[in-house]
Amino acid sequence: MYTILKKEVLNPTVTRMVIDAPFVAKRAKAGQFIILRVNEEGERIPLTIADSDSEKGTVSIIFQIVGKTTMLLNTLEEGDSLHDFVGPLGKPSEIDGNEKVCIIGGGVGCAIAYPTAKAFHEAGSDVTTIVGFRNKDLVILEDEFKECSDAYYLMSDDGSVGQKGVVTLKLEELIQSGEKFDKVIAIGPIIMMKFVCELTKKYNIPTVVSMNPIMIDGTGMCGGCRLRVGDEIKFACVDGPDFDGHLVDFDEAMSRNRAYMDFEKHEREETCNLLNKEVA
Known part of the structure; x- marks a missing residue:
C-alpha cells in the first residue's frame, strides 16, 4: 500500500x-x-x-x-x-545544463511542465517559463515556477490574471524582441502544442512536446496513445512521452483524443450517478 x-x-x-x-x-x-x-x-x-x-x-x-x-x-x-x-x-526528458530553454505549459499540463523546468534549472540552464490558463481561478504552481525560472510569464484567456492572450502570443513577442532559445518544450492541450510547434517551426527553433494528454493505460496495449511521428508510428507511453514536435501529426492525435474524452464523459456521468446513489 x-x-x-x-x-x-x-x-x-x-x-x-x-x-x-x-x-x-x-x-x-x-x-x-x-x-x-x-x-x-x-x-x-x-x-x-x-x-x-x-x-x-x-x-x-x-x-x-x-x-x-x-x-x-x-x-x-x-x-x-x-x-x-x-x-x-517512460523515458526521462533530455536535460542539458548549457541551454537556454523556454518551457511552455498550458492548463493542467503545467503539472508536467514544472518538473521539466525544475530539472533544467537545477542543471544550470537559463529557463524562461510561459504558462497559460483560461482564468485566474485555474492558475496552479505559480510560486513553484517562479522559483525555478529566470523569467516567468503568466497568460490568461480572459485577462483576469497576467497578460491577456495565449502562450504563443508571448512566445512570439520574446522571439521578436531578440530572445534566442536553444529549445522550446511545450506541454499541455494538444491544440496548444500544435500552434506552438507551428510558430517555432517558422523560426527554426527545435521543439519538444510531451504527449501525455493522449495516454490512457500507460502500457501501449490499448493503442490510445498511438501517433504518427514523421514516417513512423509511435506510442506515447512506450516510446515517449517526449517527441520532436515538428514531426508529430497533431490532427490525428486530436481526433483520437476526442474519442477518448467522449468515453471519459460517459464514465464520469456513470460514476456521478453511482456516488449519488451511495449518498442517498
Whole structure:
C-alpha cells in the first residue's frame, strides 16, 4: 500500500497528492510517469510524476478530475492508501545544463511542465517559463515556477490574471524582441502544442512536446496513445512521452483524443450517478 501523506486542492478541478513511495522516488526523473490503481477492482491510469524527493521517499502527483478513476482518487484523504503505484515509467526528458530553454505549459499540463523546468534549472540552464490558463481561478504552481525560472510569464484567456492572450502570443513577442532559445518544450492541450510547434517551426527553433494528454493505460496495449511521428508510428507511453514536435501529426492525435474524452464523459456521468446513489 502507498500512503497519501498530503492532499492539496490546487484549483476546483485539480488536486495534488504526495505519496509515500520510496522505491519510485529513488529513481524518478523529469518527464517520467507512474501507473496507479485506487483499489483492487480499479482501473490502472498513468499520471506524470510532478515532483519527487529521494531522501524523503515521496512522489507528488497532480491530476485533473475528469473521469471515473480520478473522481474516485479524489475521494481519498491524507492517511488513505493507494493499492498500486508503479514506476518510474517512460523515458526521462533530455536535460542539458548549457541551454537556454523556454518551457511552455498550458492548463493542467503545467503539472508536467514544472518538473521539466525544475530539472533544467537545477542543471544550470537559463529557463524562461510561459504558462497559460483560461482564468485566474485555474492558475496552479505559480510560486513553484517562479522559483525555478529566470523569467516567468503568466497568460490568461480572459485577462483576469497576467497578460491577456495565449502562450504563443508571448512566445512570439520574446522571439521578436531578440530572445534566442536553444529549445522550446511545450506541454499541455494538444491544440496548444500544435500552434506552438507551428510558430517555432517558422523560426527554426527545435521543439519538444510531451504527449501525455493522449495516454490512457500507460502500457501501449490499448493503442490510445498511438501517433504518427514523421514516417513512423509511435506510442506515447512506450516510446515517449517526449517527441520532436515538428514531426508529430497533431490532427490525428486530436481526433483520437476526442474519442477518448467522449468515453471519459460517459464514465464520469456513470460514476456521478453511482456516488449519488451511495449518498442517498
